[in-house]
Amino acid sequence: MESRRSLIVALSAIVLLLPLFIATATAQSKLSRDFYKSSCPNVESLVRSAVANKFRQTFVTAPATLRLFFHDCFVRGCDASVMLASPNGNAEKDHPDNLSLAGDGFDTVIKAKAAVDRNSRCKNKVSCADILALATRDVVVLTGGQSYPVELGRRDGRISSKSSVQNQLPHPNFNLNQLNAIFASHGLTQKDMIALSGAHSIGFSHCNKMSNRIYNFSPRMEIDPKLNTQYALQLRQMCPRKVDPRIAINMDPTTPRKFDNTYYKNLKQGKGLFTSDQVLFTDSRSKTVVNSFASSPAAFNKAFADAMTKLGRVGVLTGRQGEIRIDCTRPN
Incomplete structure (x- = not known):
C-alpha cells in the first residue's frame, strides 16, 4: 500500500511538471538560425x-x-x-x-x-x-x-x-556551490558556468567590488591569501583606500582588450579579480576544467559557444508571446 501511494505521488509530480517541460521544449524548438530568412534575410x-x-x-x-x-x-x-x-x-x-x-x-x-x-x-x-x-x-x-x-x-x-x-545574478563573493546553484536554476551546468565566466576576459569592474580582497580581508590578514601578492599590490595602487569606488579595473590584467583564454591562465596564477573568479581554480571540483581551458583555446571556444547557445534559450518568449518592440526602451 505504501509503495503504491509513493508511486501515485511520483506520477502526480511528473504530470504536474510535464506542461513545464513541454512549454520549455516548444519555446526552444521555435528558435532557429534562419528564423528571419524570409522576413529580414540580411x-x-x-x-x-x-x-x-x-x-x-x-x-x-x-x-x-x-x-x-x-x-x-x-x-x-x-x-x-x-x-x-x-x-x-x-x-x-x-x-x-x-x-x-x-x-x-x-x-x-x-x-x-x-x-x-x-x-x-x-x-x-x-x-x-x-x-x-x-x-x-x-x-x-x-x-x-x-x-x-x-x-x-x-x-x-x-x-x-x-x-x-533580486537574487537572480551571481555576486563577486560567491563560492562554487552558490555559482553552481544559480546557474543550475537556468539549466546551465558547472562547465557552462566556467565557460561563461570567460567573458571576464574583456571588460572591467570597479574598486568597490573587490576592495575587500586587498584591504582588511580578515582580522589577521590584510590581503586575501588566494590572491597573487604582486597583483594585490598593483590593485592597491589602482584602488587606494577611500578612493572613488567607481574607478574601473580591468577584469583581465594581461590581455584586457582581447577575448581569449588568458582569463584561465590568470586564475592559475592567483590573478582572478573576484572571489567568484579565483574559486574556479582553487576548488578542486572546477580546477580540471580551468586547466583544460587554460591549455586549449579550442576547448574554451567550443564550450563558450555551447554555453552561449544554452544561455540564449533561457526563458525565451516565442510565437504569440511578447511582442516586437518598435522602441527597445518601452513596450509598444
Whole structure:
C-alpha cells in the first residue's frame, strides 16, 4: 500500500511538471538560425555593421554588450526586458545589481535596431532580444573571439521590474556551490558556468567590488591569501583606500582588450579579480576544467559557444508571446 501511494505521488509530480517541460521544449524548438530568412534575410549583416561602427567609437561597446546579454537572460529570460526604462525608476535596469551596466551596451542595441528598421523589408520585424543576442556574438568576434551561430526567434517582454532582479545574478563573493546553484536554476551546468565566466576576459569592474580582497580581508590578514601578492599590490595602487569606488579595473590584467583564454591562465596564477573568479581554480571540483581551458583555446571556444547557445534559450518568449518592440526602451 505504501509503495503504491509513493508511486501515485511520483506520477502526480511528473504530470504536474510535464506542461513545464513541454512549454520549455516548444519555446526552444521555435528558435532557429534562419528564423528571419524570409522576413529580414540580411539581419545579421545589418546588426554586424552597426555593432562594428559602435565598436570603432569605443571599446567599451564589447564588454558592455556582452554583460547586458547575460544580465538580461538571468532575469526573466532573454526577452530584452533589461532594456526597458521606467519613469519612476522601477525597472530591471534600476536595480543596484544593474546600475553598473555601461550605457554603451544599451546604445549598441538601440543603434543596431535603428539600422535594421531603416531597411524597409525588416522594419519592425526583428525583436530587440534577437538584436541583443546577435550583437553579443558580434562583439565577441570583434575582440578576437570565435564566431558561433545564433538561434533567433525571440520576442520582447513587456514587463520589467526592479524586484525581479533580486537574487537572480551571481555576486563577486560567491563560492562554487552558490555559482553552481544559480546557474543550475537556468539549466546551465558547472562547465557552462566556467565557460561563461570567460567573458571576464574583456571588460572591467570597479574598486568597490573587490576592495575587500586587498584591504582588511580578515582580522589577521590584510590581503586575501588566494590572491597573487604582486597583483594585490598593483590593485592597491589602482584602488587606494577611500578612493572613488567607481574607478574601473580591468577584469583581465594581461590581455584586457582581447577575448581569449588568458582569463584561465590568470586564475592559475592567483590573478582572478573576484572571489567568484579565483574559486574556479582553487576548488578542486572546477580546477580540471580551468586547466583544460587554460591549455586549449579550442576547448574554451567550443564550450563558450555551447554555453552561449544554452544561455540564449533561457526563458525565451516565442510565437504569440511578447511582442516586437518598435522602441527597445518601452513596450509598444
